[in-house]
Every structure is written in structure tokens, then in C-alpha cells.
Amino acid sequence: MKTLKVPEATIIRLSVYSRYLTEVDRKGIITISSGEIAEGVGVSPAQVRKDLAYFGEFGTRGVGYNVKDLRQHLLKILGLSADWSVALVGLGNIGLALSNFKGFVERGFIISSIFDADPNKIGTMIGHVEVQAVEKLEEVVRQNSTQIGIVAVPAAEAQEIVDQLVKANVKAILNFSPVVLNVPPEIELRNVDLAVNLEVLTFNVCAQRY
Amino acid sequence: MKTLKVPEATIIRLSVYSRYLTEVDRKGIITISSGEIAEGVGVSPAQVRKDLAYFGEFGTRGVGYNVKDLRQHLLKILGLSADWSVALVGLGNIGLALSNFKGFVERGFIISSIFDADPNKIGTMIGHVEVQAVEKLEEVVRQNSTQIGIVAVPAAEAQEIVDQLVKANVKAILNFSPVVLNVPPEIELRNVDLAVNLEVLTFNVCAQRY
Known part of the structure; x- marks a missing residue:
């Protein structure tokens, strides 16, 4: 993979997104759109998509993201797959x-x-x-x-x-x-x-x- | 003055610079260069100059910054002129x-x-x-x-x-x-x-x- 300089503000937002997805997952919700994530954490949908784009393609157009998969992926990016x-x-x-x-x-x-x-x-x-x-x-x-x-x-x-x-x-x-x-x-x-x-x-x- | 969107990282560094200038001022030092500030706080001299440039011209070329003046100015920018x-x-x-x-x-x-x-x-x-x-x-x-x-x-x-x-x-x-x-x-x-x-x-x- 190519090396990207990821802004610290993006890393912090990824952390916020992953917490929000943990909440959403606990409610049993299966899929989520970037707009719903954005609304849940108080940023713009474009910001969510831009932040996630640093790490490749996750979602399916018109369907959105699988909550569990995206959460796991964000935790892995943040170095939180293991204790x-x-x-x-x-x-x-x-x-x-x-x-x-x-x-x-x-x-x-x-x-x-x-x-x-x-x-x-x-x-x-x-x-x-x-x-x-x-x-x-x-x-x-x-x-x-x-x-x-x-x-x-x-x-x-x-x-x-x-x-x-x-x-x-x-x-x-x-x-x-x-x-x-x-x-x-x-x-x-x-x-x-x-x-x-x-x-x-x-x-x-x-x-x-x- | 014109309205500028100042990055949060810059605001945080201004806070760090102002603390460092407080230390330097206590030692009785009168003038300081951007290179000396940079070394004192662990960023590049170009970063110091770029951060300060958001708020106009402070220093005198070849002489540097007056420590007390720059410190006061940074405190004012940070909203810390009064309690x-x-x-x-x-x-x-x-x-x-x-x-x-x-x-x-x-x-x-x-x-x-x-x-x-x-x-x-x-x-x-x-x-x-x-x-x-x-x-x-x-x-x-x-x-x-x-x-x-x-x-x-x-x-x-x-x-x-x-x-x-x-x-x-x-x-x-x-x-x-x-x-x-x-x-x-x-x-x-x-x-x-x-x-x-x-x-x-x-x-x-x-x-x-x-």
C-alpha cells in the first residue's frame, strides 16, 4: 500500500466514528450511510467520506457501510485490533x-x-x-x-x-x-x-x- | 482585519510558543529568533514563522522578536489578556x-x-x-x-x-x-x-x- 500522511484531525475523527459505530452496532443496526454517521457525530457527510477515503474503499454505493465491518476496519486502522x-x-x-x-x-x-x-x-x-x-x-x-x-x-x-x-x-x-x-x-x-x-x-x- | 480560518494545530502551537516565551522571559532574555523558538519547542523554524504569519508581522529581520512583546501578543491572540x-x-x-x-x-x-x-x-x-x-x-x-x-x-x-x-x-x-x-x-x-x-x-x- 502507498504511504499517506494522515492528518491528526482525521485520526481523531476515525476514533469518534468507531465509537459511534460501537453504539450503533449495540442497537443491532446492520448498515449505515456516511450521512447517518455524519449526523450521529456532528460532522458533514463529505468529511466522513474524505476521512475514510484515506484508507481505501469501504462502502457500497446506494447501500452504505456494513456497521460491524466498518467498525472492525476502523479499530484495525487505529491499532486497536489487540489490547x-x-x-x-x-x-x-x-x-x-x-x-x-x-x-x-x-x-x-x-x-x-x-x-x-x-x-x-x-x-x-x-x-x-x-x-x-x-x-x-x-x-x-x-x-x-x-x-x-x-x-x-x-x-x-x-x-x-x-x-x-x-x-x-x-x-x-x-x-x-x-x-x-x-x-x-x-x-x-x-x-x-x-x-x-x-x-x-x-x-x-x-x-x-x- | 481580515478573517482567517486558523487551523487548530496552529492555535495549539501558539499556546506552546507562549509558554516557552514565558520561560525565556523569566530568564531575562530580551530577543529571540524563530529558530530559537523552534528549537525550544521542537518544531521547524518555518513552522514558527508560518504560524505567526496568520496574525501579521511581529519580528524585525535579522534581529528577531522582542520576547515580552511577542509573548503579550500571543496571549492576546489566545484570548488570555484577562482572566x-x-x-x-x-x-x-x-x-x-x-x-x-x-x-x-x-x-x-x-x-x-x-x-x-x-x-x-x-x-x-x-x-x-x-x-x-x-x-x-x-x-x-x-x-x-x-x-x-x-x-x-x-x-x-x-x-x-x-x-x-x-x-x-x-x-x-x-x-x-x-x-x-x-x-x-x-x-x-x-x-x-x-x-x-x-x-x-x-x-x-x-x-x-x-
Whole structure:
């Protein structure tokens, strides 16, 4: 297949479409049109067709898409055909919220290890996972063949944690610490800054000035 | 000024640049080149110049940008010249993480009211803010002239909360509930799904297959 640069906005919409198709499938609906998907998630039908066109032809003209097939195909595109093992580092407020977030398991992201530096937290259980000392990170992550690390530690400690995750052979890192991190080019890194989400809103609220 | 459709990725990078300039300014540095900004935040110099070009000319060729001026200008573009009053609805794990998130205050987002439905939480203090019954939402938000609502309630309750926020005249809503919400066109709505961030990573990890 040819290599295409897929815009991040498209990837995010594919994720939204696949969730919507999960809902639709649960209702027992067999086929769906791009217009129905569009209406269900609040984008234009042309946008749905354009997003799907990056990955070839799915639907049948005049019939639409088979819900189960399209859902499976989108999950495969998103890398969600099989579960991912995730290590969570840092059990502050954000780490705690993430550790309890049901949306991860639903999409196949299994938090298989949790690490913190606080002796009061080490040894406690979060669901079925025991919180371990951050010193064990590299060893445990490597043993579990964990592919994804979530970093939710104070900014000053984030690079050190990321370096350990890289040594332990993770493929991707999701960073919630407000700091620019360095990783080798083969590691996928994504920074989440919760305040940025508000700033996109305020930009748009104020956008009439520009 | 002419109206331009500014890509969301540009808005997010402007937010990143402005944070970096805050750091640089604290170090007492007076001028900075687009190359130095680019290196500091990990994008190309051409990207920095392209992003800034949406909003007119800032720098002086061969001299670069005045750090304080550019930072102020970016904050103004992002709508951050003055503080925003924010109402937080829902004090589950994510709500609690958000209520303690220092990154909001730093950028001028002041959580001025917090609401929950749980009688055990109502009346408790989060910092200087008393948790109030969700029934008071519309009245309090209107009284405070709160412009932004953050929704972190269970999916089944999210639309009802959003309707109340709209009635109370907020301008923008940041939604953490995993559900598609309906708002009037004049209201800015942004949905944050923490799992989507992981899916962008797994897509990229698996992208060589497409």
C-alpha cells in the first residue's frame, strides 16, 4: 500500500466514528450511510467520506457501510485490533483520574503497571494493580513487554521517567507533564496539556477580533 | 482585519510558543529568533514563522522578536489578556484532578465555582471554593458572569448540565464526558477524550501498515 500522511484531525475523527459505530452496532443496526454517521457525530457527510477515503474503499454505493465491518476496519486502522499494555507513572490527581478512567479498558488499553515515588502509595492497590516503586519501572515494564507509558509526574522528574521508559523498550509515550521532552525519533510522543484545551476555546470565543 | 480560518494545530502551537516565551522571559532574555523558538519547542523554524504569519508581522529581520512583546501578543491572540471565570461541574476523579490543576490559574483560568450532585461533597472546600449543589448551577454561574463551563459528569447527565450552562450564558464548554453534546451554534464546545490521545499514538505506531 502507498504511504499517506494522515492528518491528526482525521485520526481523531476515525476514533469518534468507531465509537459511534460501537453504539450503533449495540442497537443491532446492520448498515449505515456516511450521512447517518455524519449526523450521529456532528460532522458533514463529505468529511466522513474524505476521512475514510484515506484508507481505501469501504462502502457500497446506494447501500452504505456494513456497521460491524466498518467498525472492525476502523479499530484495525487505529491499532486497536489487540489490547495494549500500558504503564502509568505518577499517581497525583491526574494519574489517579487516569487509573480509574473506564474509557481506556473499553478501547483495549490495559493499565498493567502503576508506579509512584511516594512510600505511602507504594503497595496500595488500584483495582487489580499494585502500585510499585518508581525504581522498578524499567525492570517491570520490560518484563511485561509494555508498549505504552503514560507520564503524569511533576515536570522536574518527567525527562528521567521518559528515559527509563525508552530504555525499557516502550513504543509510545503519552505525557501529561507540562514540559518539553526529548525522545529518540522511533518513539511516538504525545503531550497532553489540559489548559491548552481551554485556550483553543478562548481563541475561538475571541476569534472575531482577527 | 481580515478573517482567517486558523487551523487548530496552529492555535495549539501558539499556546506552546507562549509558554516557552514565558520561560525565556523569566530568564531575562530580551530577543529571540524563530529558530530559537523552534528549537525550544521542537518544531521547524518555518513552522514558527508560518504560524505567526496568520496574525501579521511581529519580528524585525535579522534581529528577531522582542520576547515580552511577542509573548503579550500571543496571549492576546489566545484570548488570555484577562482572566476567565470557569465553572467546574462534576467532582469525580477527572473533576478532582482538574480542580487541583495548577496549569489553569497560571494561564488565567480561575475556577470560581464547583458543582456536584453528591451530598457528601456539597459544602466541602476545594482550595478557596465551596462545592455547591448542582441545582444551584444556573443561578451561581449567571451571578458570577462565568464564561466557561467544564463538564466532568457521567455521560447520562452531561446534556442536562450543558443545557443549564447554556441557559446561564456561558460562552464556551469543555466536555470530558464521553458523549456527543448539542449546543447552540454561538457556544464554543470542545470535547476531550483521554483515550483518543492514546489512539493517535497507536495509529502512529501502526502507521507503517498503511
